[in-house]
Structure formats: structure tokens, C-alpha cells
Amino acid sequence: MSDLRERAEALDTADELAAHRGMFALDDTVYLDGNSLGALPAHVPDRMRDVLTRQWGELRIRSWDESGWWTAPERIGDRIAPLVGAGPGRIVVGDSTSVNVFKAVVAASRLAAGGRDEILVDATTFPTDGYIAASAARMTGHRLVPVAPADVPDALGPRTALVLLNHVDYRTGRLHDLPGLTAAAHAAGALAVWDLCHSAGALPVGLDAHGVDLAVGCTYKYLNGGPGSPAFLYVAERHQAAFDSPLPGWTSHADPFAMTPGYTPAEGSVRGRVGTPDILSMLALEASLDVWDGVRVDTVRAKSLALTDFFLECVAAYVPAGRVVPVTPFAHAERGSQVSLRCEDAPAVMAELIARGVVGDLRRPDILRFGFTPLYVGFADAERAARVLAEVVAV
Amino acid sequence: MSDLRERAEALDTADELAAHRGMFALDDTVYLDGNSLGALPAHVPDRMRDVLTRQWGELRIRSWDESGWWTAPERIGDRIAPLVGAGPGRIVVGDSTSVNVFKAVVAASRLAAGGRDEILVDATTFPTDGYIAASAARMTGHRLVPVAPADVPDALGPRTALVLLNHVDYRTGRLHDLPGLTAAAHAAGALAVWDLCHSAGALPVGLDAHGVDLAVGCTYKYLNGGPGSPAFLYVAERHQAAFDSPLPGWTSHADPFAMTPGYTPAEGSVRGRVGTPDILSMLALEASLDVWDGVRVDTVRAKSLALTDFFLECVAAYVPAGRVVPVTPFAHAERGSQVSLRCEDAPAVMAELIARGVVGDLRRPDILRFGFTPLYVGFADAERAARVLAEVVAV
Known part of the structure; x- marks a missing residue:
């Protein structure tokens, strides 16, 4: 196992938000498009069944008051x-x-x-x-x-x-x-x-x-x-x-x-x-x-910065020089919770990334956009995304 | 059984939209508030489970294209x-x-x-x-x-x-x-x-x-x-x-x-x-x-007018003169799909109607409002609503 994979594992083990991933409906996709559409919290369908069948279906108009609509x-x-x-x-x-x-x-x-x-x-x-x-x-x-x-x-x-x-x-x-x-x-x-x-x-x-x-x-x-x-x-x-x-x-x-x-x-x-x-x-x-519930935004921010730092580090280590250029600032004070990489053939690269289970998105004409949602994205995801990106751009 | 109840039964038997009621989640309430909130079509919760669990939960961002969002x-x-x-x-x-x-x-x-x-x-x-x-x-x-x-x-x-x-x-x-x-x-x-x-x-x-x-x-x-x-x-x-x-x-x-x-x-x-x-x-x-699917609006309109005519007839027959005054026009060309009755003590009357299973609504200060949705309201509902109204205002 590479050094970066070991580091990812250690970082995930130490992550106090790691357990939150289990609250979401996720598969083995690396989902880095939560800045476009956040993942489904797993309990929502059951809650909505109650809203639909009991609140709307049975209480009907009474729900405006009784269900707090x-x-x-x-x-x-x-x-x-x-x-x-x-x-x-x-x-x-x-x-x-x-x-x-x-x-x-x-x-x-x-x-x-x-x-x-x-x-x-x-x-x-x-x-x-x-x-x-x-x-x-x-x-x-x-x-x-x-x-x-x-x-x-x-x-x-x-x-x-x-x-x-x-x-x-x-x-x-x-x-x-x-x-x-x-x-x-x-x-x-x-x-x-x-x-x-x-x-x-x-x-x-x-x-x-x-x-x-x-x-x-x-x-x-x-x-x-x-x-x-x-x-x-x-x-x-x-x-x-x-x-x-x-x-x-x-x-x-x-x-x-x-x-x-x-x-x-x-x-x-x-x-x-x-x-x-x-x-x-x-x-x-x-x-x-x-x-x-019980999550502090400061904790989320700390993990977000650690995740995007680590992803940028993995990209620098894995991806051939010049194939992608980060446009997201390195300074923490100037960085949100995403990493955007300029890439000449961004449309084709993003399509192939998605086909290989790494879901980011494209902002035309040449931006690969990767969003990091600290509640459900981990360090191993970041490492895998950078690794698959390196494979894709090497083709 | 009264003459009006017999007529209601015959009208329901002849109603070509009667089977549509089975498509909705309804109980033995007479629901005359579909002009505020329509009843739940019974298949909707299952369809929404698919939207939630598969379209959002599994396909996530891909659903904007693949699920036609x-x-x-x-x-x-x-x-x-x-x-x-x-x-x-x-x-x-x-x-x-x-x-x-x-x-x-x-x-x-x-x-x-x-x-x-x-x-x-x-x-x-x-x-x-x-x-x-x-x-x-x-x-x-x-x-x-x-x-x-x-x-x-x-x-x-x-x-x-x-x-x-x-x-x-x-x-x-x-x-x-x-x-x-x-x-x-x-x-x-x-x-x-x-x-x-x-x-x-x-x-x-x-x-x-x-x-x-x-x-x-x-x-x-x-x-x-x-x-x-x-x-x-x-x-x-x-x-x-x-x-x-x-x-x-x-x-x-x-x-x-x-x-x-x-x-x-x-x-x-x-x-x-x-x-x-x-x-x-x-x-x-x-x-x-x-x-x-397969419903003609003309058919809906014909039933709506028959329902509101019949409800007005039942009200006239059952409710003591002067207790309620229709404010909805009798002329078909001037009538929507609801019947509004002015009633001095409308708030108390509507509360009691709802308690007795006849759900209309109140428009302050003195309007009892009854909406007739032809897809799920029948003539027996109209007769029962008028009968319960007569009981309530007689108290």
C-alpha cells in the first residue's frame, strides 16, 4: 500500500465525523458532487412515507395545523x-x-x-x-x-x-x-x-x-x-x-x-x-x-480543509505535471469546500471519472469540480479520486 | 331510507366516474375540502419511494438527466x-x-x-x-x-x-x-x-x-x-x-x-x-x-354540476329555513365546483361538522365552504353532508 493510502486510512480512523457516513445512502462510488446535490440521508424515505400516507393521506387538510405544515x-x-x-x-x-x-x-x-x-x-x-x-x-x-x-x-x-x-x-x-x-x-x-x-x-x-x-x-x-x-x-x-x-x-x-x-x-x-x-x-x-444533530460547523470546516488539502496533495503526487491545474486557492482563508482543477479535456476526463466510480462534475469549458462534504466523504475517497484521475488523464 | 338517500344511491350507481374513488386514499369521512387540499392518490407514496431511494439515493446527480428531473x-x-x-x-x-x-x-x-x-x-x-x-x-x-x-x-x-x-x-x-x-x-x-x-x-x-x-x-x-x-x-x-x-x-x-x-x-x-x-x-x-388518464373534463364538469345541484337540493330539503343561505349561484353558467353557505355561527358549525366526519372549511367570518371533487366525491357523500349539517344546525 502506498504511503498516501496508509495516511488516508489513518486519517479516516482518527476522523470524529467518520460515523456520519453511515447516516447516508451511499455505495462504493466516491461521491464528490455533494456541492451540486447532497446525498440522501438514509432515514428520509421512511419519514416521507409518513408525510405522504398519514399527514397527507389520512389527516389531509388538518395537517396544516396538526402536522405543523x-x-x-x-x-x-x-x-x-x-x-x-x-x-x-x-x-x-x-x-x-x-x-x-x-x-x-x-x-x-x-x-x-x-x-x-x-x-x-x-x-x-x-x-x-x-x-x-x-x-x-x-x-x-x-x-x-x-x-x-x-x-x-x-x-x-x-x-x-x-x-x-x-x-x-x-x-x-x-x-x-x-x-x-x-x-x-x-x-x-x-x-x-x-x-x-x-x-x-x-x-x-x-x-x-x-x-x-x-x-x-x-x-x-x-x-x-x-x-x-x-x-x-x-x-x-x-x-x-x-x-x-x-x-x-x-x-x-x-x-x-x-x-x-x-x-x-x-x-x-x-x-x-x-x-x-x-x-x-x-x-x-x-x-x-x-x-x-450534535455536529459543530467548526468540526466540519476542519475536516473539509484537511480533506481538500489531502486531495490536492494526492493530485500533486499522482497526476502527471501539467495535466491539471488547481484553480481553487491553496490558502485556507480563501478556500471553500471544493477543489476545481482546470483540465484541457475536462469533458472527456469527467465522463471517464464518472464511469470509473468517481463522481464530480464539469463546469464548461474546462473545469473539473470536486466537492467535499465532510459528513460523508472520507480521506480514502480523496485518495482514490486522485488516483483514478491520474489513471484517466494518463490514457 | 329517505327519497334523497335512494336517489343518491341511484346516482352513484349510474356515475361513470364512481370507480375513480378507489384510486384515492379515503376513509369514511365525507371529504369536501378538495378545493383546499386534494386527497392523496393511493399510488403516490410508492412512486415517491422510488424517487427518493433510487432516483435521489442511488442515481443522485445523474437523475437530472436519467430520471428526467x-x-x-x-x-x-x-x-x-x-x-x-x-x-x-x-x-x-x-x-x-x-x-x-x-x-x-x-x-x-x-x-x-x-x-x-x-x-x-x-x-x-x-x-x-x-x-x-x-x-x-x-x-x-x-x-x-x-x-x-x-x-x-x-x-x-x-x-x-x-x-x-x-x-x-x-x-x-x-x-x-x-x-x-x-x-x-x-x-x-x-x-x-x-x-x-x-x-x-x-x-x-x-x-x-x-x-x-x-x-x-x-x-x-x-x-x-x-x-x-x-x-x-x-x-x-x-x-x-x-x-x-x-x-x-x-x-x-x-x-x-x-x-x-x-x-x-x-x-x-x-x-x-x-x-x-x-x-x-x-x-x-x-x-x-x-x-x-382517460378522464374527460366535460365528464368531470357534468358530475360536478349534478353533485352541487343535488347537495343544494338536500340542503333545501333538510336544513331548517333561514339557518344557511347559499351564496354560490344556482345558474350552472355561474357556478364553480363548490357550494358556499352563509351561516351566522359558521365557525362553530364547521367545527362540529368536522367532528362528525364531514370536512369542509370555513372562510371567515361566516362562510361554510364545501368543495366537490368529482373524481372522488359521490352523491351519497353530498346527501350525508347535508343531513349532518341539518343535525348540527338544529342543535
Whole structure:
């Protein structure tokens, strides 16, 4: 056995999260695509059978009260809150990330001081954020200014209403400086809106501690909520009373069942709700979150860094020089929970990796993307992935 | 046995949809709340176990292609289309009704001829439509004009950009004249946007035939898609090329996986998509739609009218005069698939009805609402509901 295989074994033996793998439905595939779709927590199908057969099938309409359906968006928000450093009552679950970006950007533009007419948006962002921010800017009369995250401090100014940034870049895996960029936005009198899709459940976020104004995130990556599970919206406590949603649906009303023609918004995170919640997707997410019981995000982060360090080390040791080039930063402070490798023939290489049981994904044109979910990925997985990658690119 | 009970038995015997009841998970409750939450089609839990354990649990990310997850919104839209008189490629499923109202109202305001600055909205509407239309009007610079549906023809004018109407009033069960009001809107140069929440799956809609411009609807009432199942959006073929969504999320892009910074909308109904589809809720809906195989909406409508006629007759025969007053029109052309009865002590009466196994719902302050889903409600149910109502109000 190679030195790296022995090291992997030792690291797995010492891993305090190793037992969590057993909570998931996994086979002998090396699954490094949890940053696209998290694996299935094994208990979820039984929980969903109860939701379907008893809650929907037998209780039917009574479940809105008796099974807690009505309050699911804020209840599940409170389950996610500690994973991203938010107090209770600040997060609500529902709708897609895109819809929540719209709520957050429009609401932030309304919270911003008068006369500020620019919205800065991460020019390297996952595209939906840019498309939606452009629509929000068009509808609110703001000017959209795409800026690389590193240039945000220089771009901030007296015209900036808000800045929309990604915590971790979906393509490169670069972790941006949430505390520093939030402080820079505030120093310029602007609001900071963060997209946590690639950080929630992977590393500490500290929304409250760093004074983030608004944030959105998805739940089907590191939170394992299931395909297309509902996204979440965070509104800082100090903004909740003035939070003015562009999507004031009936379930965000202070008294929804009064069904009055006039809209009076509810207090707290409930104000971020829109329509009737998609209960099946939502309760699968709620069940999935059980795997976090007793897990500290700091522990997850430590393992994530150890895993990606080790994977990079294995890649450097196994893969012929020049065949792949890491684009994810080596510095821990700049790394999310994925490793992206630039590779000239990335489409063919990823197809062959998948055929050989190592599942990452491709970001066109030339990025091999490997996500490391510390709850179920181990060091032997990292070593095997690098080893198979070396075999594939050697062909 | 009373005459009405005998008649109920004969009507059930002659009912060509009677066998459909066996497709649903039902007990001896008389379930007249399918206009709030449709009953569970009995095969759905097994289908969802496959979605959970095999599609998510085993195939994981591969299911976006291999299990058809990616195309579910437009595929399921095409399943719903014939139920509302739409051709293929005109309906897309996803998001809540409220979010779709926002898309439809904003898009219609952009499709309208220049210089038209008013949005007419049903003053008696389910409130979310009014709240969302108000937000859309605020963001697009239109003036919102609440109008009773009967007054719409007089209110239409050269300033009207669009009118947003409900096909069936959620409270009274009144069916509005979709062909006539659509024609009136067009004659005034305006667009007609319809909310089909209380008509889709209950009666013929004829979207294409009547030239409706845009429409939205929910799938958890007469379509039995499950709690909070995704809503749908219809865009008439003639408007699709110019349909300009306020929520241009990445999954509506012409080439979503190119992940380009610039937004190029897809063609057809796909343009109404926003974010990653909520697959679990969506595939439960898709499975549920199997109960419609071989069913003609005309047949459903005929039974619905026979059921509500018979229920009104039983109420008139059993309930002491003056205790309840029907607010749903007697004229078939003006009746949806529910019967609403005004009752002074409606909250207490509905609570007692539910306790005695007759499940309708309450619309505050004084409406008892009974929905008749022809696929699983029979004439004996209608007779029993009226009989128990008479017992309850006699106390």
C-alpha cells in the first residue's frame, strides 16, 4: 500500500465525523458532487412515507395545523440558523434561490439610504444571481455594476445601494472575505447581500456576528435537503421591521386567514414568505437536517480543509505535471469546500471519472469540480479520486 | 331510507366516474375540502419511494438527466395542458401561485401596448393576487384599480394594460365569464390574465380557444398534487417570443449550463422557469396526474354540476329555513365546483361538522365552504353532508 493510502486510512480512523457516513445512502462510488446535490440521508424515505400516507393521506387538510405544515418555513429556518450563525427568527425557508435573490436585492435597495442608485454584483457569480439582480435593478431603477469581488472595495461609493456577493465561487471554489467585504460595504454606507449556496453547511458563516444585512442560500448542496429543496432567506434583525418584500404573498400577511384586501406584513422572518409552502420538498429537507444533530460547523470546516488539502496533495503526487491545474486557492482563508482543477479535456476526463466510480462534475469549458462534504466523504475517497484521475488523464 | 338517500344511491350507481374513488386514499369521512387540499392518490407514496431511494439515493446527480428531473417543469406542464384547454409547450410548472401571479402580471404589463398605465384587478380576489398585483404595479409604474368582476367591462378603457381575474371566486364559488371578459379586455386593447386555482381540474377552461393571454393556477386542489405542490403558468403561443419575465432565473436560459453572464431566454414555456425545480413536490404532482388518464373534463364538469345541484337540493330539503343561505349561484353558467353557505355561527358549525366526519372549511367570518371533487366525491357523500349539517344546525 502506498504511503498516501496508509495516511488516508489513518486519517479516516482518527476522523470524529467518520460515523456520519453511515447516516447516508451511499455505495462504493466516491461521491464528490455533494456541492451540486447532497446525498440522501438514509432515514428520509421512511419519514416521507409518513408525510405522504398519514399527514397527507389520512389527516389531509388538518395537517396544516396538526402536522405543523403551516409553520414549516420558519421552523426549518430556525433549524438552519445555527449552521450559518444566525439567531432564531431570522431565516425563513421557501422558494428557489433565484426567487430569494430577487426578494433580497429588491428589499435591500429599498432599505438603502435615499439617492443611492447603484447595485454592485459579483461579476464572477453563479449566473442566476446576475440575471436576477439585473431584473431587480431594472425594476427598481438602479444601475447594475458587475465587479470582481476583489475590486468591490474600490468600486463602493456614495452611489452604492448594495452589493450582492457569493461567499464561495461556484466555479473556482474561492472563499470570499465575508467579514471584510461586509465591513467595507457598511463603511461606504451600503448594504451587503450574500449568497451562501456554496458555504451553508460547509463552513462557518457568522451572519449575525459579521453584521450581514441579507442573505440567501440553497439547501440541496451541503445541507442535503433533496433535489431542488427550498432555499432560505436571512434578514438581519435590525432590518426586519422595514423589510419590504417585492413578493408580498398571502402567507407573509400578519393575519393570512382574515383574507383582507389590504396587505399588512407579518413580523419577523415570516415576512419573507410568499405563497403556500411546497410541503413535500420542505419536510424532506426538515428530515434531512437531523444529520446535523450534535455536529459543530467548526468540526466540519476542519475536516473539509484537511480533506481538500489531502486531495490536492494526492493530485500533486499522482497526476502527471501539467495535466491539471488547481484553480481553487491553496490558502485556507480563501478556500471553500471544493477543489476545481482546470483540465484541457475536462469533458472527456469527467465522463471517464464518472464511469470509473468517481463522481464530480464539469463546469464548461474546462473545469473539473470536486466537492467535499465532510459528513460523508472520507480521506480514502480523496485518495482514490486522485488516483483514478491520474489513471484517466494518463490514457 | 329517505327519497334523497335512494336517489343518491341511484346516482352513484349510474356515475361513470364512481370507480375513480378507489384510486384515492379515503376513509369514511365525507371529504369536501378538495378545493383546499386534494386527497392523496393511493399510488403516490410508492412512486415517491422510488424517487427518493433510487432516483435521489442511488442515481443522485445523474437523475437530472436519467430520471428526467431537468425537464419536469415543462413535461408536467404538458400533462396539465389538456385539462385546461392548452396546447403543448404553453404551460410550465414551478414556484407558488403567488410567484406566478407576479411573473404573469409584470410580463403582461410589458406585453401591453405603450401608454397603458392601469392594471385592473378583481376586487373580490383571493388576497394574494391583489397583494402581488399591487407589488407588480408599484414596480412597473402602473396604477392598480380594484374592480368587481361584473364591473370590468365598464372599467376597461384606453388606459387599461391588463386585467387580472379569478375564474372561480374562492369564497362564493361563483364562476366568472372567462370567454366574455377575455373578449371584452381584448376589445379594449388590454390583456386578460386569469387565475385558475379553483377551476383547473374542475371544469373546462379553454385557454387557447378563448384567446386567454396569460394564466396561472395551482395544482393541489382539484389536481390533487399534494400540499403546496408547484403552480403553473400559461403563456399563449402568440406571446411567447416577447414574454419578458421579471424572474429570469438560470433555468429559463437558452443554454443554462453555459453559465454565461448575459441572459438569453429560452424559447417556449421554458421561459417561465426560474430556479432549480423542487423535484420532490414536482414528481409527486406528476404521479398524481395519473388519475386523469382517460378522464374527460366535460365528464368531470357534468358530475360536478349534478353533485352541487343535488347537495343544494338536500340542503333545501333538510336544513331548517333561514339557518344557511347559499351564496354560490344556482345558474350552472355561474357556478364553480363548490357550494358556499352563509351561516351566522359558521365557525362553530364547521367545527362540529368536522367532528362528525364531514370536512369542509370555513372562510371567515361566516362562510361554510364545501368543495366537490368529482373524481372522488359521490352523491351519497353530498346527501350525508347535508343531513349532518341539518343535525348540527338544529342543535
